Amino acid sequence: MKLYEFQGKEIFKKYGIPVQSGFLIHKNDEVKNLTPPLVLKSQLLVGGRGKAGGIKIWDGNTDALKIINELFSLKIKGEKVRAILALEKVDILREIYLSITFNRGKSTPVLIVGTSGGMDIEESARLNKEKIHFVEIDPFLGILEYQIRFVAKKINIGNYLEFRNIIRAVYKIFKEYDATLVEINPLAITPSGFVAIDAKVNLDDQSSFRHEELFNRLREEKEFIQDKKKVHTSKPKEDTITYVPLSGDIGLISDGAGTGLFTLDLINEYGGKVANFCEMGGITNSEVMFKSLKMVASDHSVKSILVVLIGGFNRMDDMAEGILKFKKELNKDIPIFIRMCGTKEEIGKELMKKANIPVYDSLNVAVEKTIKKAMEN
Amino acid sequence: MSILINKNTKVLVLGITGKSGRLQTEIMKKYGTDIVAGVTPGKGRKEVEGIPVYDFVKEAVNNHEINAAISFVPPPYAKDSCIEVIENGIKFLVLTTEQIPEHDVVEIIKYAENKGARILGPGSAGLILPGKCKLGVHPPNMFKGGHIGVVSKSGALSYEVGKTLTENGIGQSTVVAIGGGPYWGLTQLNILKLFQEDDETKMIVLLGEIGGTMEEETAKFIKEKVNKPVIALIVGKSAPKGKSLGHAGAIIEGDLGTAKSKINALREAGAYIANDPEDIVELVNR
Numbered sequence: 276m277k278l279y280e281f282q283g284k285e286i287f288k289k290y291g292i293p294v295q296s297g298f299l300i301h302k303n304d305e306v307k308n309l310t311p312p313l314v315l316k317s318q319l320l321v322g323g324r325g326k327a328g329g330i331k332i333w334d335g336n337t338d339a340l341k342i343i344n345e346l347f348s349l350k351i352k353g354e355k356v357r358a359i360l361a362l363e364k365v366d367i368l369r370e371i372y373l374s375i376t377f378n379r380g381k382s383t384p385v386l387i388v389g390t391s392g393g394m395d396i397e398e399s400a401r402l403n404k405e406k407i408h409f410v411e412i413d414p415f416l417g418i419l420e421y422q423i424r425f426v427a428k429k430i431n432i433g434n435y436l437e438f439r440n441i442i443r444a445v446y447k448i449f450k451e452y453d454a455t456l457v458e459i460n461p462l463a464i465t466p467s468g469f470v471a472i473d474a475k476v477n478l479d480d481q482s483s484f485r486h487e488e489l490f491n492r493l494r495e496e497k498e499f500i501q502d503k504k505k506v507h508t509s510k511p512k513e514d515t516i517t518y519v520p521l522s523g524d525i526g527l528i529s530d531g532a533g534t535g536l537f538t539l540d541l542i543n544e545y546g547g548k549v550a551n552f553c554e555m556g557g558i559t560n561s562e563v564m565f566k567s568l569k570m571v572a573s574d575h576s577v578k579s580i581l582v583v584l585i586g587g588f589n590r591m592d593d594m595a596e597g598i599l600k601f602k603k604e605l606n607k608d609i610p611i612f613i614r615m616c617g618t619k620e621e622i623g624k625e626l627m628k629k630a631n632i633p634v635y636d637s638l639n640v641a642v643e644k645t646i647k648k649a650m651e652n
Numbered sequence: 653m654s655i656l657i658n659k660n661t662k663v664l665v666l667g668i669t670g671k672s673g674r675l676q677t678e679i680m681k682k683y684g685t686d687i688v689a690g691v692t693p694g695k696g697r698k699e700v701e702g703i704p705v706y707d708f709v710k711e712a713v714n715n716h717e718i719n720a721a722i723s724f725v726p727p728p729y730a731k732d733s734c735i736e737v738i739e740n741g742i743k744f745l746v747l748t749t750e751q752i753p754e755h756d757v758v759e760i761i762k763y764a765e766n767k768g769a770r771i772l773g774p775g776s777a778g779l780i781l782p783g784k785c786k787l788g789v790h791p792p793n794m795f796k797g798g799h800i801g802v803v804s805k806s807g808a809l810s811y812e813v814g815k816t817l818t819e820n821g822i823g824q825s826t827v828v829a830i831g832g833g834p835y836w837g838l839t840q841l842n843i844l845k846l847f848q849e850d851d852e853t854k855m856i857v858l859l860g861e862i863g864g865t866m867e868e869e870t871a872k873f874i875k876e877k878v879n880k881p882v883i884a885l886i887v888g889k890s891a892p893k894g895k896s897l898g899h900a901g902a903i904i905e906g907d908l909g910t911a912k913s914k915i916n917a918l919r920e921a922g923a924y925i926a927n928d929p930e931d932i933v934e935l936v937n938r
Contacts, residue, residue, distance in 0.1 A: 377754060379834040379901075380865060382761040414759045453755055482753035484728050515751065517898045532832050532898025533806020536861055537887040539897075541928065554898030556750070585811045587777050587789035588672055588748070617791040617811065618679070638812070639930075 276478045279318045279500065281360045282493060283474030286452065290444040292459070293470050297362035301500070302347055309361070311335030317346050318358040318500065327351040332364065358500045365470055370461035371430060373442070374475075375412070375449045384412040384449065386442065388426040392461030418446045437469055452489070453482035515556025516563060518570055523548025524649045526571035526580040526609075528564075530555050530589045538583050538638065547646035550577045559589045564597025565604075572607050578652040580611045581645040583638065584623075591615055591623025599630055610648045614641040655801070655826050655846040655853075656744060656772070659784045662717050664709070664742065665690040666733050667724035668700050672748075676724065676789050677701055683792050685785040688716040691733075709733075709740045722746040722778060722787050730774070731756035738769045746787050747773030747837070757835045764837060771837030775899075777807025777829035780814075790814070790827060798823015800936065801847035803840055804859035805832055805866075806899065809887065813859060816929035822936055825852040833864060833901020840870040848878050855881045857932055858923065862888030863902040863909045871917035882923040883935045886914045 278286075284294045299318070300306055317329035324330060329351050333339045349356045372389030390406040408429050410422045423439045432438045441462070449457045458475040483490045517532075525542060527549050529535030535554045542549055551574050553567045571580055584594050594615065601607075613634045615623050627634045635641040663680075667673040668690025678701050681687050687703055689712040696707035706712045709721075721742050725733045730749045737745050747760070752774050764771045772778065778788015783797035789807065794815040800822060804810035807829040814827050828843050830836055840858060847853045856878070860867040867886065874882050889911040891897055919925050926932045 377758065382758050382835050384758065414755070414762055450755065453753055455754055479754050481727065481751045482755065485753075517896060519892070519895050519897055521892060529808070529898075531806055531808025532902060533804065533809030533859070533861055533887060534812055535898055536806075536891055536902060537809060537812065537928070539891060540887055540889045543890040544927075552897060556898060585791075585808045585815075587791055587807050587811060588676070590675075616794070616815065618675075618789075620791075639928075 276480055276490065276493065277320045278474075278476040278478065278493060279320065279358070279497065280316065280474050281318055281358070282496060283476040284471065286448055286476060287444075287471050287474055290448055292441055292444050293468060294474070295362040295365055295470060295472070297360055300343065300359040300361055302357050306340060306343060309333070309339050311339075312364040313339070314362045314364050315342060315346060316360045316362065317349060317351070317356040318360055319351055319354050319356065321352040321354050324351050329356065365463065365465045365472075367461075367463040367465060367472075369464040370472070371464070372407070372460050373445065373462045374456065374458035374460065375445050376456040376458070378409075378411065381411065384414060384446075386410040386412060386418060386422065386426065386446075388430055390430045412446070417450075418442060434468065441469055441471075448476070452476070453479045453486060455479050515559075516567055516570070517554040517556060519552045520574070521549050521551055522576075523550045524576055524578040524652075525549050525645055526551055526553070526574065526577040527583070528553045528555065528567045528571055528580065529583040530559055530586060530594070534583055534585055538581070538642065541638065541642050542581075542646065545642055545646055547642070547649065550574055555589075559593070561593045561597035561600065564594050565600045568598065568601040568611075569605065572601075572605070572609055577609060579645050579648040580609055581641060582611060582613045582615075583641070584613065584615045584617065586617030586620070589617065590619045591617060592619040592626070595623040595626035598632065599626060602630065602632070610652075612641050612645045612648070614638050654781045654784065655843070655850050656770075656779060656828070657720055657781065657785065657787055659684065659686075659781070661686065661719045661785070661787070663687045663787060664712055664716075664718045664721040664737070665703070665724070666692075666709075666721055666737065667726070668692055668703065668705055669695045669698065670724055670726075673724035674700055677703065679789075679792065680786055683786050685787060688718060709736045709742070713740050713742070718742055720744040720746075720787060722748065724748055727752045731760055734760045734771070735763055738764055738767050743768065744770050745772070746776055746778040747771055748776055748778065748789065749773070750775040750832075754835070761835060761837050772828070773831045773837060774835065775831035775833075777810065779826055779828040781826050782824050788829070790829075794818055795827060796823045798825065799852060799854040800824045800857055801850065801853035801855070802827040802857045802859065803843040803847070804829050805840075805861050805901065806859065806887075809859050809861075813857060813885070813929045813932060816933060817936070820933045822933060825850065832861075832899030833866075836866070840866055841873045844870060844873060844878060844882075848880060853880065855883070855936060858882055858884040858918070860884065860886045860914055861899065861902050862886070862891055862911050862914070863899070865908055867914040868908075868917045871914075871921040871923070874918070874923055875921035882918075882921075883926055883932050884915075884918045884923045885926045885928070885932060886911045886918070
């Protein structure tokens with residue numbers, strides 16, 4: 276789960292990382308008694324809002340409401356501005372980059388520190404490799420003193436103790452919140468010390484079982500901002516379905532990511548186009564099969580559906596049950612083509628045969644049939 | 653010879669009383685895997701398929717000789733159970749569990765590394781030594797014994813290719829699925845190294861997919877250290893950028909990790925590139 280800046284900064288505050296004082300303005304709030312100067316920052320989950328004009332400074336010479344309304348009319352990378360964080364303005368002497376995330380290739384947490392921070396960090400990381408420093412962290416030992424001393428020296432930090440406390444706090448948040456990223460970009464050096472100007476915190480959805488209250492609270496906050504009518508506090512998802520809308524006329528469902536990717540390639544090669552792709556993931560049962568079919572079939576551009584099943588964990592008797600339920604309850608006349616093999620395939624095939632649903636052993640044949648049917652319809 | 657396990661490997665099943673654990677234990681046992689014990693906390697003193705179940709790994713290792721383990725434990729308890737296995741001196745673990753929190757995965761992998769244990773996974777379908785035994789969920793009828801070593805990220809794709817090879821009369825020495833990522837205990841490179849040293853494996857099939865840079869690193873190793881023929885199939889050529897299609901590892905971000913970059917690296921390393929399983933058959937027969 277990606278957090279908004281204001282949510283991230285709430286956490287920063289709790290862990291003693293200095294942030295500017297400020298308040299949140301919602302879309303329909305009545306705004307009055309503002310004191311300049313203020314930094315007005317659109318609260319968005321997409322990156323690059325600064326460059327897209329999502330951050331404005333109000334110096335008191337113009338109408339603050341006008342700026343606020345302008346920000347609320349913005350849509351950046353498809354995301355509408357629905358909340359603005361108004362912050363006191365601070366004098367910035369220097370900006371640095373600081374984050375802790377995972378180096379996935381090496382299966383280890385990593386501290387990343389940059390001599391200069393700001394909007395162009397990605398660009399400058401590519402161009403000036405010597406200005407970015409990476410320190411691998413042992414998950415059992417945590418971040419060590421000498422490692423912090425090392426980066427502090429590299430990027431020439433004067434106030435070491437304060438810097439160390441911030442890095443320790445960032446690591447603590449990273450660990451305790453099951454974060455996959457805690458980023459401060461920029462971390463400003465001001466006449467009165469360090470200030471986290473921005474906050475980017477991503478939490479691991481897979482860890483939600485041990486942070487149920489936190490996830491619910493953060494989600495409710497997000498839904499309030501996104502103006503969603505219904506606030507649901509139930510668990511985020513019980514299944515492991517991945518749904519990807521594409522553009523074409525074939526619905527594709529697979530019980531494995533690898534075969535799904537491969538079938539997608541195969542359909543392309545044979546001249547077909549996939550409208551949407553549904554990968555059922557690790558926890559697969561008849562209900563997941565049913566839901567996947569429902570999801571894929573709800574797209575009206577879908578003219579035929581290909582279900583690719585090759586079960587190890589996944590049981591073909593369960594899959595057949597899900598397919599039959601879909602046929603029976605939704606009775607859609609979209610043609611379904613099935614490639615079915617693996618665990619309990621005899622039972623699954625028997626069930627399909629009884630229901631007169633064609634099952635193929637060869638993936639290539641199933642792909643060809645599906646494409647042909649989509650073209651006819 | 654074979655890699656990682658053999659017919660005499662004595663196996664412990666973690667999460668043996670769950671729905672998957674139970675069914676897969678039954679299939680593995682029937683196939684010839686020597687499963688000696690199971691562990692499910694709170695279910696000790698029961699039996700599954702005539703196999704004794706214990707509350708703790710320690711109790712199992714005190715009563716049986718155990719050389720390898722396979723875990724069907726759900727994500728919230730996966731870390732705990734992996735550490736328990738490693739702590740009790742078991743040096744090889746197949747971790748089938750998916751969706752384990754990232755912080756836990758990183759600790760599991762690091763802990764194994766510190767203690768000299770090997771983890772296949774997380775999210776691994778395991779491995780099969782066709783005709784001998786299997787430690788995982790590969791459907792037995794899709795494989796037959798022979799001399800091709802197969803290593804795949806995806807479990808399902810390894811079944812797909814195994815099935816095609818078998819239908820065309822080509823047998824396999826060992827078929828391994830390392831998991832869809834984005835974290836791996838044993839990597840393609842680790843498995844390739846084992847295949848290179850394995851007498852029974854005459855040819856290697858590498859099944860990769862988009863995302864990350866593992867195939868690129870594997871290619872480097874192939875070029876320098878592998879003299880057995882390698883046939884590679886990379887899937888996800890037509891996948892959209894920036895979207896996960898199921899495996900967390902299979903996301904293309906930036907230029908690295910595209911099918912093209914992987915195929916180029918592998919071709920340059922001397923691997924034969926296949927477009928689909930039928931191609932692999934053709935290349936093997938050539």
